[in-house]
Amino acid sequence: MMRFLDSLSWTVLALMAVLLGLAPFVPEPHIWEKLKMLAAGELTRGIDIFDLAMHGAPFVLLALKGVRAVRNAQPRA
Template sequence: MAFLDQIPLSILILAALTLGLAPFLPEPHIWEKLKMLAAGELVKPIDWFDLALHAAPWLLLIAKLVRMALVRS
């Protein structure tokens, strides 16, 4: 978990809001991919790879926030 401790929270927030949501119009790309996943339309390997890339900043941010909450307890 030392890896998460070394990443500044501000960098993760910035990454989640930019890389995690880009492109912003007509809808955030991560949202489009999550809708495809829920509908069972996420079948191409490139779509899975795209979902992983757009989800990674969000997953790291969530992991960092959970880690910070657990360390403070």
């Protein structure tokens, strides 16, 4: 998994997060709609959970790559 994460460029991940994560842009991004449903306790249908996972995956990968970059940049004692 880490080798796969290291092979992804920051640019590709950022583009995935913007284009796939936020699509469709109008009337509101899908990820935002699904997060509101999750907060309200309305995220119960399988398709909605799958939708949240697919639209959220680019953001999760971006966050994991960021955490890995910070950990690798810190000097080890």
